[in-house]
Structure formats: C-alpha cells, structure tokens
Amino acid sequence: MKKFLLISLLIIGFVCSFAQGRKGDPKLTEAWDPVPAIVSPGKTSQDAPSDAIVLFNGRDFNAWTGKDGKKIEWMLEEGAMTVKGGTGEITTRQGFGDCQLHIEWRTPAVVKGEGQGRGNSGIFLMGQYELQVLDSYNNKTYSNGQAASIYKQLIPLVNASRGPGEWQIYDIIFIAPRFAPDGRLQSQARITVLHNGVLVQNNVALWGGSEYIGIPDYTPHSMKESLMLQDHGDAVSFRNIWIREL
Ligand code: MG
DSSP states (O other): OHHHHHHHHHHHHHHHHHHTTTOSOGGGGOOOOSOOEEOOOOOOOOOOOTTOEEEEOSSOOTTEEEGGGOOOOSEEETTEEEOOTTSOOEEEEEEESSEEEEEEEEOOSSOOSOGGGSSOEEEEETTTEEEEEOOOSSOOOOGGGSTTSBTTTBOOSEEOOOOTTSOEEEEEEEEOOEEOTTSOEEEOOEEEEEETTEEEEEEEEOOSSOOSSSOOOOOOOOSOEEEEEOOOSSOOEEEEEEEEEO
C-alpha cells in the first residue's frame, strides 16, 4: 500500500513537473517512509593509499576552483576546509568518472535549524549526482533527503550518523553512467556508500541528476566531470579527501 502511494505520488509529481516546466511543489518528491534504523558506527579514520589522488590534505585548495572559476572563499583552518555560506560551491579542477572516493565531513557543533536546514552540504559526483551531507543525528527530514541519501532518489539502508561537531566518513564507489554517441542512456550511474564504515547504499542505480523539484532524469555528459562540494549556507567542514580512478 505504501509502495502504491509512493508510486502514485511520483507519477503525480512527474506530471506536475512536466506541466509546470520543473516548477511546482518540492514536497512531491519527498519520501518520509521508511525511516532508516539508527546504527552506532565504530571509530575509524583512513589515510590515502599510495595510488590515490589526494584532493585535499588540509593545507591548500590547489585541486579546487570556486564557482565560475572564482577564487575560493571557504575557510581553511586546522587541516579542514569549511563552507563559507553564500560564497558558492567548489569543484575539482580535474574531472572524474568511475572512482573510489574517501571524504570526511563534519556538521557544526552548535546545532542551528532543523530538517534540511541543519548542517546541509552535499557531494556532487560528476557535478550533479548528490550524496547528501546533513546533520541527521536526531534531526527529522524526508528519508530520501537525510545524510547518505542520494538526494530525493535513494534512502540509505540505515542511519549511521555521528553527532554534530563529530567527524564522519563516506567511502564511495561510483560508476558513471554511460551514454551512446547519440546521447541515449546506455547504463545508469551506480553507487555504493559506506557511512562511518557502515554500508548505506549497496550498488544502487541512480535515476538521473539530482533535482530539488520534479523527477530526475539523465542529461548526456562526458566520461569525466568535476566533483563538486555544495554551499548550502551551513558551515560544514571537510578533510582528508582522496580519490582513486577505476
Ligand atoms: Mg545538500
């Protein structure tokens, strides 16, 4: 019954977004059920292996560029980079396709806001497939928008969140979508995610690029695209970012 309701909502959402040119009610793509069970992660940290490309070692933004090629205004302190709200997202200079990505992140210790307004950022693989970063520790929101969701697509298997102010880890295996020369989708993007060492996305297929409103779909792009970190206005920090091309 719940599945039927969800599918009905998605169809309604699709029709509405089509009719309104992607405007409309963002609530139509929020899935609040099921709520992932809470799991307490162990304590781990991981240095880059020898064949990894280090994207951030805590000292500089050399591998990154600001919005529209502008200088990065995010804060750099104590081996971490922190979003400076309103200055825009940052993207890697290098493009990546199939990859293994390790990234550590921390939401603000001082809790402000609720739902999507608490410690929101995001890791946009290929600049458009968002693995959500959010303070999901005692913070209710739609399940397909909480930490470790593929935003508004895939609910994490469990909620392995640490508390605000604590460092958390994503280990990601991402397989890029494939497009035929004429732009037709040949295979969907796939992702596996461990959140603090706990499997939360198990080789699942993405529906398309992340959309705030409406049903996602695929737009053809090249085999390698920049990785993007979101500025959602909250002072989320990142450290120890490394990637292995597959
Ligand atoms: Mg986000």
